[in-house]
Amino acid sequence: MTKYNMTAFNHTAGDLSLYFDFANQATNNMFGVFMLLAFFVIVFISLKGFGNRQALGASSVLTLIFAFLARSAGIVTDLAMYISIVITALVGVYLYTSKD
Numbered sequence: 001m002t003k004y005n006m007t008a009f010n011h012t013a014g015d016l017s018l019y020f021d022f023a024n025q026a027t028n029n030m031f032g033v034f035m036l037l038a039f040f041v042i043v044f045i046s047l048k049g050f051g052n053r054q055a056l057g058a059s060s061v062l063t064l065i066f067a068f069l070a071r072s073a074g075i076v077t078d079l080a081m082y083i084s085i086v087i088t089a090l091v092g093v094y095l096y097t098s099k100d
Contacts, residue, residue: 031075032076033076035076036063053098056091056095060087064084
């Protein structure tokens with residue numbers, strides 16, 4: 001019976017955080033920021049049928065929730081999460097003060 005050398009496949013799919021760490025290092029910690037931006041754009045375009053104001057508010061809140069989850073998983077940095085918090089607060093102020 002032939003034996004195959006399978007040592008190269010050890011621990012390759014067990015920890016996805018290594019892949020995100022490499023992506024963040026390769027892009028100078030901008031991978032998480034671009035991922036949050038892509039998430040925001042996808043959600044905004046998906047919700048645009050409800051109107052721009054509702055789509056902007058919902059997409060910023062959903063992106064903030066995603067940023068909290070991604071930060072707890074170690075995918076995005078603290079700065080990206082804090083920027084998401086500030087942008088959500090600014091969108092909330094804009095939506096509150098703007099008129100229909």
